[in-house]
Amino acid sequence: MTYSADLQGRIHRLAVKGTGSPVPVHIDGKTYDVDFSTGDGSLLSLIVMGRSYEADVVEEAEGVLMVWVEGKLHRIEYQEEGRRPRRSASVTGQDMGGRQMIVAPMPGKVVALLVSPAQEVSAGQGVIVIEAMKMENELKASGPGVIKEIKVREGDGVSGGDVLVVIE
Amino acid sequence: MTYSADLQGRIHRLAVKGTGSPVPVHIDGKTYDVDFSTGDGSLLSLIVMGRSYEADVVEEAEGVLMVWVEGKLHRIEYQEEGRRPRRSASVTGQDMGGRQMIVAPMPGKVVALLVSPAQEVSAGQGVIVIEAMKMENELKASGPGVIKEIKVREGDGVSGGDVLVVIE
């Protein structure tokens, strides 16, 4: 099968042929005979040109893989050749229209709102305090702006990815 | 659901109602509220009347479960209520017709045949030697008889459950 893989914006082309191991893998014009063995749910053992690697692969979303090699994490988006590109849904703090969204980085509880609607905030200013795992975490504005919307109240429970405050 | 369970020849009747935990389990007329939690593939954590138990369950064949509780193994055959009984395929050294079958207890290699066809053997006499994991294991006749058939030769590889020698 042939894939295009997006790693930090760079596109790589890969092709894997056959089923057994070792299997020839083409990547960006080069070809390796890759001896591989899958150990458990996420573990892949690879031997490439005599070097042995442990990799762990977890599928975050269809085609979006978190790949750890020797403890280092890589987030890669794969497209099967032919299939049409798909946008992965990842929350971004800054959207097109120059608006800033303060997003809960993890599930927790709102312990303090440090701003009120229409208030001006400067870059780095504390906006809201979330408590999780007994630690308070102050979320700051990434740039200057005006508080457009506050979607939560003190004491609310929030889950990871929730938009809490919108700054314009 | 209602089951009949065969543990070492004794039949027990069980019924489990509902999905959540704790769940009422009826067994041989008694009823327990069983608080349970499944940890991984084989692990079941049970709390019954305040006592906490770790159990591991592996399905050997349809309805035939190997159940370990606190390290102790139980082999249980379950029948779902209504379904018709099924004979489990388990190798037996002694079959109906008074014939004895010497069966390979594990995969290995035949290193020595200690008998020849038509030879008389007494109870406990060595019949064949299997090597596995670098240890030789001599398989003995369970009772007196005459060698009816020898299905392997020295040097052969055998897998667990293979019939090696038939004694009549």
Place this chain on the structure above:
Amino acid sequence: MFDKILIANRGEIAVRVIRACREMGIGTVAVYSEADRAALHVRLADEAYLIGPAPSPQSYLKVDRIIEVAKLSGTKAIHPGYGFLSENAEFAMRCEEEGLVFIGPSSHAIRAVGGKTAGRSLASKAGVPIVPGTTRDLTDQEVCEAVREFGLPVVIKASAGGGGKGMRIVSTEAMLGSAIRAARSEASSAFGSAAIYVERHLGSARHIEMQIMADTRGNVVYLGERECSLQRRHQKVIEESPSPFMDLELRRRMGEAAVRLARAVDYTNAGTMEFLVDSSKNFYFLEMNTRLQVEHSVTEMVTGLDLVKEQIRIAAGEPLSVRQDEIQLYGHAIECRIYAEDPFNNFMPSPGRIRALRTPGGPGIRIESAIYEGCEVPIYYDPLISKLVVWGRDRGEAIGRMRRALAEYVVLGVKTNIQFHQQVLNLSQFVTGQIHTEFLESWLANGLKPEGGAFAEIALIAGALYLHTRKRAVPSSIGTGGQVESAWKLAARQDGLRRR
């Protein structure tokens, strides 16, 4: 000796106490919140009882419910672990009233020395030097006055609890207000008390603590020190024993000061005196923790003593199993606290489900953990999921061993600080022992960077093979396990089955 002990705690410390009990042939009773039904301490205990909803005020801090479980299970003794009710004098007194043995000091001793302000005034009376500051709880107003009196920078500290929670350093007037608010609110949510006081901030000193153990026959010993200078947000992250800064004379002086303070309140069971030590080896008493510490394990590794068993024997009225002159520190031990947090995103907590777990093994490795593959790390409790402890003949071997162990340790599903530890263990300041309480923060100030994408190409190949083999995955046969199929085929099948 007790025939049963109730463990009023959760996580790795509950498991730690259960193991000690098992080795002594003592039955164990676990308590758990609704978030912890599948927790390891519930599975390992002989008995387990639900005590309430996930938030600790409704479960692990619920005194009445815990006492009730002790009685209905016929348990005579309670081990509080650390955190939660472990330093709560009311709880200790409640146990005394109900005829239960609290495995720790008396409620009187906790009151006398446990509160930081109480401890400070007591220490100065006992002739143990303390950090300049107030020795009683303050109103917001009094805090501001104290700041003027002692001059900036100061530290605002919660009078209750420990573990650096409810603590803020104030270097400018402007910060004062929010610091007070944060300290009080963190303190009340962590310890149920918003009381705070003020200390002068000593800056780049070392945090070195002394472990003591006292029985009910009047014997008190010190078990050597722990170097705890590596902290982030006043939370210890790496501890070791002995301290690379220590010498025999300083150890004796600090140890004897600690014993003196313990005797001053007829202290019994395990306790720790925390000190700041400056570069000229002057030491200042900070506070006493009237309980077992998270990092007690490094002391166990170098003394060979099992502190939890010692606690239990003392609580049962038995004498200490060692005399001071029998105690020697043998080799070197280091502990890395593994937290469920994201070191590359300002150490944000990272609760969630453990998808894969591979723990290091081999010589000199000790794992104190309560996680397993498939378990949930709840949002409600401390992010400590594991303690990785190593022992070596000397500090050099211990460091090499810890590096090796961290490289073997794989925890997937939640973010952890394992890579953070790997980077710290390679810092020359750590290797040479040149550390102080502000070292980590200043090193982190320029932000932690993940180490290079050296394996990008391998990662790309691994991902492609993952997708490739999944397409071919077929259900695994039941099999006797007898037939030896090529392992990669077998595993690929299993892999296919487990895919999610």
Place this chain on the structure above:
Amino acid sequence: MFDKILIANRGEIAVRVIRACREMGIGTVAVYSEADRAALHVRLADEAYLIGPAPSPQSYLKVDRIIEVAKLSGTKAIHPGYGFLSENAEFAMRCEEEGLVFIGPSSHAIRAVGGKTAGRSLASKAGVPIVPGTTRDLTDQEVCEAVREFGLPVVIKASAGGGGKGMRIVSTEAMLGSAIRAARSEASSAFGSAAIYVERHLGSARHIEMQIMADTRGNVVYLGERECSLQRRHQKVIEESPSPFMDLELRRRMGEAAVRLARAVDYTNAGTMEFLVDSSKNFYFLEMNTRLQVEHSVTEMVTGLDLVKEQIRIAAGEPLSVRQDEIQLYGHAIECRIYAEDPFNNFMPSPGRIRALRTPGGPGIRIESAIYEGCEVPIYYDPLISKLVVWGRDRGEAIGRMRRALAEYVVLGVKTNIQFHQQVLNLSQFVTGQIHTEFLESWLANGLKPEGGAFAEIALIAGALYLHTRKRAVPSSIGTGGQVESAWKLAARQDGLRRR
């Protein structure tokens, strides 16, 4: 120091050596057979090379192929582990000729003392008492004559190798023929040599061995003894250090005899002298193992030394890191060998796939293992899958700790001897240390019984719930792990996915 080491072995010992190298910053090169592609030592090593089909004569015993891998990988040193080529003088000499460092004694020393008959004659020359018997290899005819000379019972032993393979006790003339056959065939398949000799059988003595370590500067030390009397079919199953039978004087005498023998052949690197010790504390030299022992770990636990690192430093020409007067045995260590075998079916080997694995943790526990969940235990090699080692302040604590650890240890998919160990650890003879080489066999003579179905009712309920929840299993959501779902629901799903 070497920048790379090739490990010419598999299983737990290959992993053990890899870990030592990593802690020393030395690169590792693994070799593997077709049956071991997914083995842990292959995963953990920096480099890995296939050397042949599963049967060891075609892979792990294939000298040319291993030398070839060393050269193509640019490796200068080879660690042989134990078994396989570890005591093969030809292999050691081959390394010497090829300019590779064999991490062990010189081929000359192996020849001089490694063969059991050679060792025996050398020992008697060096004034070390030996068990009465022949001191050279014998023909079948000569065996019969020797039997007449020394009188029954005798032990027929393979001259090569170790680990009790190719060894038979003969108590009646009738047994002689089959015993010779079995010994020769086991020996040749295990060590590639069918040479055997005869010793008088001393009966209920203890098997106690002395660990020595010698550098290339002429320094030789003994690191105390290991009690190895608990054997089945001449295979050690439980070892400990120190021996409960030992006293300081006997240890000194045995240690000095061992050192004397080592000096007599200019021995270097790690070695072990095995002795029989009778009830009146007379000791008789049995044989010398010119390699690292399986049970070296108990010595490491009580001395604090890392014997593998010591081996590597010595092979690199460095001096011993300790003097005799610095060596003290601290506390007590016990090792249980976990074999893939069925203790309730005459200990039949039980190869297969590991379906579930939970390893013990906490204080004083050391796991030396090469298995993981999902891996295959092949039929081709030794059934040793793991070594469970514990340390305690004294023997009593070590026993309690081992019991606790065995109860936590869960290995499913293959049969293991864990329950066997649990029963042995409860025997009064073991607890009081009243053991000898024939104790286990005589205890096992009446057959091992699984312990009571105390949990039959719970097992019935567990099985029913398993079937019940599976019916309800649904595919697991991908999820970020962020949402906290009730753990049993989550797990039930995963469970459903894994069902096979």
